[in-house]
Amino acid sequence: MNHRADVKRFEELFAPHMNAAYNLARWLTGNESAAHDVVQESALRAFKFMHRFAGGNARAWLLAITRNQSYTWLKQAAGNKWVSIGDEMPEDDLALGHTETPELSAIRSQDTALVRQALAALPPQFREVIVLKELEGMAYKDIATVADIPVGTVMSRLARGRTMLKTELLKLYAHE
Amino acid sequence: MNEMNCNNCQRWLHGYLDNELDTATATLVAAHLEACLKCKHQYEEMKTLIADVKEHVPYYEAPASLTRNVFSAIQAQASPAASIWQTIQDRSRNWFVPAFSMAVLAASVLLYIAVPTNQNLWVDEAVSEHVRSLMAEHLNDVASSDKHTVKPWFTGKLDFSPPVYDFTAQGYPLLGGRLDYLQHQTVAALIYRYNKHIINVFIMPTGEADSSPASLSARGYNIVCWQQNHMRFIAVSDLNRGELMTFSQLVQKGM
Numbered sequence: 001m002n003h004r005a006d007v008k009r010f011e012e013l014f015a016p017h018m019n020a021a022y023n024l025a026r027w028l029t030g031n032e033s034a035a036h037d038v039v040q041e042s043a044l045r046a047f048k049f050m051h052r053f054a055g056g057n058a059r060a061w062l063l064a065i066t067r068n069q070s071y072t073w074l075k076q077a078a079g080n081k082w083v084s085i086g087d088e089m090p091e092d093d094l095a096l097g098h099t100e101t102p103e104l105s106a107i108r109s110q111d112t113a114l115v116r117q118a119l120a121a122l123p124p125q126f127r128e129v130i131v132l133k134e135l136e137g138m139a140y141k142d143i144a145t146v147a148d149i150p151v152g153t154v155m156s157r158l159a160r161g162r163t164m165l166k167t168e169l170l171k172l173y174a175h176e
Numbered sequence: 177m178n179e180m181n182c183n184n185c186q187r188w189l190h191g192y193l194d195n196e197l198d199t200a201t202a203t204l205v206a207a208h209l210e211a212c213l214k215c216k217h218q219y220e221e222m223k224t225l226i227a228d229v230k231e232h233v234p235y236y237e238a239p240a241s242l243t244r245n246v247f248s249a250i251q252a253q254a255s256p257a258a259s260i261w262q263t264i265q266d267r268s269r270n271w272f273v274p275a276f277s278m279a280v281l282a283a284s285v286l287l288y289i290a291v292p293t294n295q296n297l298w299v300d301e302a303v304s305e306h307v308r309s310l311m312a313e314h315l316n317d318v319a320s321s322d323k324h325t326v327k328p329w330f331t332g333k334l335d336f337s338p339p340v341y342d343f344t345a346q347g348y349p350l351l352g353g354r355l356d357y358l359q360h361q362t363v364a365a366l367i368y369r370y371n372k373h374i375i376n377v378f379i380m381p382t383g384e385a386d387s388s389p390a391s392l393s394a395r396g397y398n399i400v401c402w403q404q405n406h407m408r409f410i411a412v413s414d415l416n417r418g419e420l421m422t423f424s425q426l427v428q429k430g431m
Contacts, residue, residue: 003254022238
């Protein structure tokens with residue numbers, strides 16, 4: 001494989017997904033320049049390990065790398081303290097959703113700044129599934145590839161994440 | 177799954193909202209939603225929430241400079257010299273020793289032919305990079321009129337050391353330096369200004385003999401090329417031919 005063909009293949013596979021990579025990195029790191037570095041590093045890794053890409057969803061493959069790089073950055077930014085990316089809260093404990101909570105519909109989340117703030121407040125493993133589903137419009141099986149979790153877990157994480165987002169929004173409205 | 181209660185519905189509801197359930201399960205969820213007001217309410221609420229997120233959460237698009245940097249870096253990584261050598265190595269494994277030496281000879285001839293000696297290729301790309309540098313507002317990686325700032329900046333980024341001079345006294349102030357990519361190799365770009373005109377000087381190592389500055393034009397730009405001390409120089413600008421030649425001679429004498 002000569003370098004011209006490699007570069008061409010890289011451009012064909014991954015150039016269309018630079019926005020997706022940047023959006024995910026930007027949401028995970030919460031930081032413009034970090035997102036820039038993360039995407040640059042991810043693209044170089046994708047190029048280096050391109051021979052391992054065995055077909056399938058190129059966007060999900062690139063985003064999986066971007067996600068890992070984002071978490072690496074988060075860990076470093078936290079002063080090498082451990083940033084939890086695992087599931088401290090049991091995924092199946094969804095009882096929360098059925099407790100009596102105020103009516104979200106009564107206040108409608110119309111305020112862009114508040115919705116953004118609420119999403120940014122979620123732990124990264126819930127924030128990322130919402131970004132991948134709602135903003136990127138990805139299917140569960142592709143989100144599973146990116147986040148390296150089973151498809152069933154994607155669904156419960158979205159259930160949990162959306163419920164948390166609702167709670168967060170209500171909290172923010174209460175402070176308004 | 178054959179029992180749909182509120183507890184199960186909490187989880188399946190989201191697969192239902194996202195159209196990710198098989199028909200049988202989706203039917204069970206739909207039936208439960210019809211029968212259970214509490215879950216139906218939850219469903220409507222989540223539907224609203226999802227619509228709000230889609231509408232109000234910003235999608236951050238990659239800045240143009242990032243995309244440009246990424247592809248420049250990829251091109252720099254895929255160096256042609258390395259890959260030709262790799263090809264020779266790969267092939268040599270399968271060949272007999274006499275054949276191998278023939279192959280090396282053949283490959284070196286191939287290498288000689290494959291490396292573009294045609295000045296037009298360089299010039300064409302240099303003009304493109306000049307235009308791009310003006311459009312992308314990415315003129316300088318290091319912005320400084322001090323050659324003692326610009327020259328060391330290149331150290332460690334290039335495997336050669338480009339000569340850097342400031343010609344402010346002569347009316348051509350140095351604006352800064354930048355890494356650029358021509359013919360898939362990393363080159364130094366020095367940026368000078370003359371009145372309102374920007375001049376890009378591209379510098380890269382070459383095996384070719386020294387030559388005096390030659391003037392040409394392409395796509396409305398003037399170009400002056402020369403070789404000196406195993407470096408190829410390409411100056412590109414919208415300056416007129418005479419002024420660019422005067423500038424090029426300054427650069428040439430500068431060293």
